[in-house]
Amino acid sequence: MKVAITSTGAGLSSEVDPRFGRAAYFIIYDTDSGEFEAIDNSENAAGAGGVGVKSGQLMVDKGVEWVITGSVGPNAFQVLSSAGIKIAPGASGKVADAIEDFKAGKLSETSSATAKSHTGLQ
Amino acid sequence: MSKTIAIASGKGGTGKTTFAVNLFAVVDEPVTLIDCDVEEPNCHLFLQTEPEKTERFSVLLPEVNFDKCTGCRRCAEVCRYNAMVVIDKKPMLFEELCHNCGGCARQCPQEAIKEVPKEVATINIATWRDKKFVYGLLDIGQARSSPVIDYLRKNFSNTDDGYTLIDCPPGTACPAVESVRGVDLLVLITEPTPFGINDLELAIKMGKALGLKQAVIVNRADLGAGDVKALCERYDVPIIGEIGFDKEIAKAYSQGKIISDVIESFRNICEGIWQRICELASETEEIKQ
Numbered sequence: 001m002k003v004a005i006t007s008t009g010a011g012l013s014s015e016v017d018p019r020f021g022r023a024a025y026f027i028i029y030d031t032d033s034g035e036f037e038a039i040d041n042s043e044n045a046a047g048a049g050g051v052g053v054k055s056g057q058l059m060v061d062k063g064v065e066w067v068i069t070g071s072v073g074p075n076a077f078q079v080l081s082s083a084g085i086k087i088a089p090g091a092s093g094k095v096a097d098a099i100e101d102f103k104a105g106k107l108s109e110t111s112s113a114t115a116k117s118h119t120g121l122q
Numbered sequence: 123m124s125k126t127i128a129i130a131s132g133k134g135g136t137g138k139t140t141f142a143v144n145l146f147a148v149v150d151e152p153v154t155l156i157d158c159d160v161e162e163p164n165c166h167l168f169l170q171t172e173p174e175k176t177e178r179f180s181v182l183l184p185e186v187n188f189d190k191c192t193g194c195r196r197c198a199e200v201c202r203y204n205a206m207v208v209i210d211k212k213p214m215l216f217e218e219l220c221h222n223c224g225g226c227a228r229q230c231p232q233e234a235i236k237e238v239p240k241e242v243a244t245i246n247i248a249t250w251r252d253k254k255f256v257y258g259l260l261d262i263g264q265a266r267s268s269p270v271i272d273y274l275r276k277n278f279s280n281t282d283d284g285y286t287l288i289d290c291p292p293g294t295a296c297p298a299v300e301s302v303r304g305v306d307l308l309v310l311i312t313e314p315t316p317f318g319i320n321d322l323e324l325a326i327k328m329g330k331a332l333g334l335k336q337a338v339i340v341n342r343a344d345l346g347a348g349d350v351k352a353l354c355e356r357y358d359v360p361i362i363g364e365i366g367f368d369k370e371i372a373k374a375y376s377q378g379k380i381i382s383d384v385i386e387s388f389r390n391i392c393e394g395i396w397q398r399i400c401e402l403a404s405e406t407e408e409i410k411q
């Protein structure tokens with residue numbers, strides 16, 4: 001299964017980026033093989049609007065099943081949930097630790113947006 | 123030459139509308155007042171006037187014909203505003219992000235997208251003491267002010283030898299920017315409180331970024347206008363009026379009166395401010411030439 005973790009950097013030892021739409025990187029991690037891919041999201045993250053939607057579309061295109069992040073806004077939530085992608089907010093610390101927490105079932109799914117529009121902008 | 127003057131403030135509650143309405147009241151020349159705060163217009167409450175005419179305002183929104191759509195994703199790729207996503211080959215529109223540009227409809231290889239008008243606001247046209255007054259009101263649930271503001275300014279600004287006064291939405295976000303863009307003078311109303319000064323600086327920076335000539339009016343100057351003066355000096359923005367707290371003014375305000383109608387000293391202040399505004403606005407013309 002593929003999961004995406006929002007990250008401040010391109011490696012597993014980077015810190016989790018608390019923002020979804022404006023995350024600096026997405027780490028796409030395969031829980032079966034342990035392999036991962038880092039996607040630079042900085043161009044989108046600097047955009048003016050619809051950033052959460054665009055990041056959400058990227059998750060859909062990458063075929064991830066879970067998004068692990070700090071918080072997620074309403075538009076991104078709508079895109080992700082429409083595509084059946086589950087969201088585990090409240091993650092922090094290193095990406096590798098977030099993955100371990102996720103595997104251990106310590107991160108749970110949210111059924112609603114956890115941030116207001118534009119919070120990632122402040 | 124017609125002149126457009128925007129009355130704005132970095133935050134709400136600084137007396138912006140009071141000044142917009144009272145300046146509107148004291149001007150002798152032909153003048154039109156446009157209330158561009160289409161989320162929460164309130165000039166009409168001060169002027170206590172009913173619209174003579176109302177119009178519905180629509181924007182064009184893309185509508186997908188799913189029978190024709192192949193899910194190719196072109197629409198999502200061309201949308202500069204990220205308003206369109208394609209999930210499981212089905213396009214999905216985020217209305218509040220859509221800028222109504224029609225790009226997706228033009229680019230769809232299947233011609234599956236049609237642009238459909240959607241009513242989003244009401245435009246109210248009124249006359250007050252022989253002066254034209256226009257305001258818009260977004261429908262409940264609508265989030266995008268900019269197209270309405272744009273329409274109001276394009277269609278109702280005074281084109282003859284007169285003035286257009288714009289009461290702007292508070293803040294420095296898109297609706298405020300849309301309301302002040304290209305005006306001859308941006309007049310900022312502030313209060314000398316720490317928050318007020320902070321917001322004033324943001325507003326001045328917005329004006330500078332848009333290349334606008336600016337001026338400041340200090341309301342509640344009795345609180346001590348020193349810090350505002352220092353800030354305005356730093357940015358080279360003139361202060362064209364200072365008004366202290368006055369019981370009589372507060373009373374007239376609370377009774378819903380046009381203050382300049384009932385308090386002569388306040389009317390004199392407004393007339394003085396208006397004169398400065400005219401001087402500054404005409405200098406803009408010289409610079410432009």
Ligand code: SF4
Nearest residue numbers: 191192194195197230
């Ligand atoms: S561009 Fe047209 S055909 Fe392609 S996904 Fe969008 S609506 Fe469908």
Ligand code: SF4
Nearest residue numbers: 201220221223224226
């Ligand atoms: S009309 Fe323009 S802004 Fe709206 S979805 Fe289409 S391309 Fe995007």
